[in-house]
Structure formats: C-alpha cells, structure tokens
Amino acid sequence: MxxxxxxxxxxxxxxxxxxxxxxxxxxxxxxxxxxxxxxxxxxxxxGRPNIRAGTTNTITAGGVVYICLYNDGPVNATITKAVVDVYSGGNKIASATFTPGTVPAGGSWCDSATTTVSGSLSGVAQVDAVITVTTTTGSTQIPTKLIVIGG
CATH class of the missing domain: 1.20.5 (Single alpha-helices involved in coiled-coils or other helix-helix interfaces)
Known part of the structure; x- marks a missing residue:
C-alpha cells in the first residue's frame, strides 16, 4: 500500500x-x-532614411556635376559627405565632392560641384556614376547614370 x-x-x-x-x-x-x-x-x-538618386543627374563637358537625391525614408537624412565617381567605358574619368546638407523625409536635396574630367565626353550621351552618400546613420553607394550636356 x-x-x-x-x-x-x-x-x-x-x-x-x-x-x-x-x-x-x-x-x-x-x-x-x-x-x-x-x-x-x-x-x-x-528608421533609417532611404536615399535614392534622381533620374536627371547631369555632367557638363566642362566638369560641372549636378545631382539630386531623394529620401523615401521615414526620417530626415543628414548628409555628412556625398561623392560622385564618374565612369566612361569602365574607366574613372572624374570625381566630385558635394557640400553636406539635409534631405528631409519625403523630400529632395540637389547640389552641384565642379571637377576635372580626364578624357573627352564628345559624342557621349550618358556616363555611369556611383554616388557614395554618407549620413549620420551610415554610408551607401548608389549606382546611377549622368546625362552628358555639351559632350
């Protein structure tokens, strides 16, 4: 039991x-x-900003690069550095550094910078470019195309 x-x-x-x-x-x-x-x-x-390049970014034969960046993210983006490396035929032909600024959430930021173009843009309609954007929340590379003006 x-x-x-x-x-x-x-x-x-x-x-x-x-x-x-x-x-x-x-x-x-x-x-x-x-x-x-x-x-x-x-x-x-x-969240983090969501930066993208505009579709009408340009470069002149004289080396003036004009870019617009758009922020689709939920917060403002403080750009501490923006650099555009320009390529033609796979070769780097120019690099331009832009003035820091702020891209508001849902807004845009446009700037221009002058650089020296190595080589000729004669007869070229557009060139490849990589925009490296550094913000207070990190860095990103944005591949894009630049329309050649006066090439």
Whole structure:
C-alpha cells in the first residue's frame, strides 16, 4: 500500500513538473513575440532614411556635376559627405565632392560641384556614376547614370 502511494505521488509530481515546464515555455514564447513586435515597431518609427538618386543627374563637358537625391525614408537624412565617381567605358574619368546638407523625409536635396574630367565626353550621351552618400546613420553607394550636356 505504501509503495502504491509513493508511485502515485511520483506520477503526480512528474505531471506537475511537466505542466510547470510547459507553462514556462509558453510564457517565454509570448515574451519573445512581444519583444520582437516592440523592436520592429520602434525601428519603423526611428528608421533609417532611404536615399535614392534622381533620374536627371547631369555632367557638363566642362566638369560641372549636378545631382539630386531623394529620401523615401521615414526620417530626415543628414548628409555628412556625398561623392560622385564618374565612369566612361569602365574607366574613372572624374570625381566630385558635394557640400553636406539635409534631405528631409519625403523630400529632395540637389547640389552641384565642379571637377576635372580626364578624357573627352564628345559624342557621349550618358556616363555611369556611383554616388557614395554618407549620413549620420551610415554610408551607401548608389549606382546611377549622368546625362552628358555639351559632350
């Protein structure tokens, strides 16, 4: 009789421990989901800017580069450095550095800079370019095309 009672107590204790373990796992899973949701919501509210290049960026035969950047992101972008490297036929022919500025969320920022073009743009309609934009939240490279004016 004593042995049967001990077996029942052990079985009940095991069931209680299993139920406690299941409750702990469920609570931890719910806490993880809440944390994931909270972090995702906070990130979307304080997100990073989404910078893209305009479609009418230009370069003149004399080396004046004009670019516009657009910010589709949820926050303003403070540009600390913007550099355009210009390529023709796979060769780097110019590099221009722009004045720092701010691209408001949903807005644009345009600037021009003068550089020396190595080689001729005669007869060239457009050239490849890479805009390297450094903001207070990081750096990104944006491949684009520059329309050649007076080439």
């Amino acid at each position: 004593q042995k049967l009672l001990q077996i029942k107590l052990r079985r009940r204790r095991a069931q209680t421990e299993l139920a406690t373990a299941i409750v702990i796992i469920v609570v931890l899973a719910v806490a993880a989901l809440v944390a994931y949701w909270y972090i995702g919501t906070a990130r979307s509210l304080t």
